[in-house]
Amino acid sequence: MNLNTSARSIPSTLKFEATPLSTPTETVLISRKSVLSSAIQANDALSIIPPGAPIKGMMKSIGKTGKATTFLPDDSGSKFTLILLPEKVTRNNHPLSPHTITDSLVGGNILGKGGENGVQVYVLDDKIEERMGAVAAAIARAMPVYTSKSQATKKDEEEVEEKVNNVSVSFMNEIGAAVESKDLWDSLNSAATSVRLAGKLGDMPPAELNPATYAAEVKQITNELKESGHNVVYEEIVGDELKEKGYGGVYGVGMAAGVAPRIVIVTYTPEVDTAVESVALCGKGVCYDTGGLSLKPKTGMPGMKHDMGGSAGLLGAFKAAVELKTPKKITLILGIVENAIGPKAVRNDDILTMYSGKTVEINNTDAEGRLVLGDLVAHASKHIQGLDIIVDMATLTGAQLVTTGKKHAGILAKTEELEQRTYRSGLTSGDLCYPMLYAPELLKSEFASKVADMKNSVKDRGNAQASCAGHFIEAHLDSNYKGDWVHVDMAGPDTKMERATGYGVALVLGLLGAPGFN
Known part of the structure; x- marks a missing residue:
């Protein structure tokens, strides 16, 4: 691109x-x-x-x-x-x-x-x-x-040659x-272009990057990859179709916006017999986050164009990994929405039925990213046969900055093996990350609800809040899914000095073992 x-x-x-x-x-x-x-x-x-x-x-x-x-x-x-x-x-x-x-x-x-x-x-x-x-x-x-x-x-008013x-x-x-090494140069050029692409998308204002234009960008990238001979397939689920098919989290968050919410799915299948692992990349693509009816204050809302940073990082990583013919089957799943206010906005006390079938009582419309990601990981774990790993990435919580800082993303992994693999990928790629507390049995009570399966926000913000948010997403994995899962909360490293950094591209390339990052 x-x-x-x-x-x-x-x-x-x-x-x-x-x-x-x-x-x-x-x-x-x-x-x-x-x-x-x-x-x-x-x-x-x-x-x-x-x-x-x-x-x-x-x-x-x-x-x-x-x-x-x-x-x-x-x-x-x-x-x-x-x-x-x-x-x-x-x-x-x-x-x-x-x-x-x-x-x-x-x-x-x-x-x-x-x-x-x-x-x-x-x-x-x-x-x-x-x-x-x-x-x-x-x-x-x-x-x-x-x-x-x-x-x-x-x-x-003649054009000036730039x-x-x-x-x-x-x-x-x-x-x-x-x-x-030419292979190394090819890898670096592809990765750097993707980092800059992710940064560009993050820096675009919401008037330019909304769910429709963002999906069009993804489709254009898919078409370019296809024209280059790569085996990629694009799919999009939009608006009322989300509701009809049961994606209550994505639809609920985005239904008040002027542009319809959507899930974009791009699948890459490498050359026959070369795929050694199947990985799903699930990204939070909230093009703008007002906080919904739990409206953010005037000092908290500027910069919320960056709330799609997780999806941008995964899109960049997917693009580079495909260009480099990484020997993995990779499925990119992006939940692209605006969290807006209006007559159709989801309300606190509403109950959403997620794609997992679980019901969620809304007690904070500004805890919207986990609703989007809950649907995405449910889709991945239910529909992708032979799936080995699900990676979800998001600018999910301000608590992540308290937990692991502004330079290290917080990671929450189902197994210690994947936790260490992701951590080492951060050290190798320069997209630094650090493990957060993994203890769902100790933290799930934070989401207890009297009338639904769970609430969407914790009752005690002082109790490992960033980990709790990740466990909420994990709760929507299909019960029959036997693969692994890692959550990457990159709210801190996603931006610096009001610019998107393109964080996540290098981390995921390392996790996928792409040439130059393994």
């Missing part, structure tokens, strides 16, 4: 390739001080350092971690930026601290000033091939796509030699 076809896109390209730009406007070198020092000691004329760059002085001025920029003494006006990453990180962080990479590149808008000559980024590390995926995603996050800023035009900013990234080993 071309990210720059819209007039509301920042014109830029990001490519991961072995051959660097010849005369970049700016050269950026990212490394740890110890690795860079060893490389310089082994090769004084390290080719990735522009001639005349005072590299040793810059390293000294930075100290352990940070960045420094200098103009090069060649009368070209070009610059050189050095970014030194932390030497050591704790066990719950990626070794190259991807957040440091993103923050360093965003600060000063380093990747947005390359112009036609572009920016050349070199990443130097002693274990670079196993860390490229996380770095690629971190760099992609530093290049957001969506904008609604007005564009300068000529007085005669200058596309080019960014090229090359990866080098500890002696400064380039990584040459």
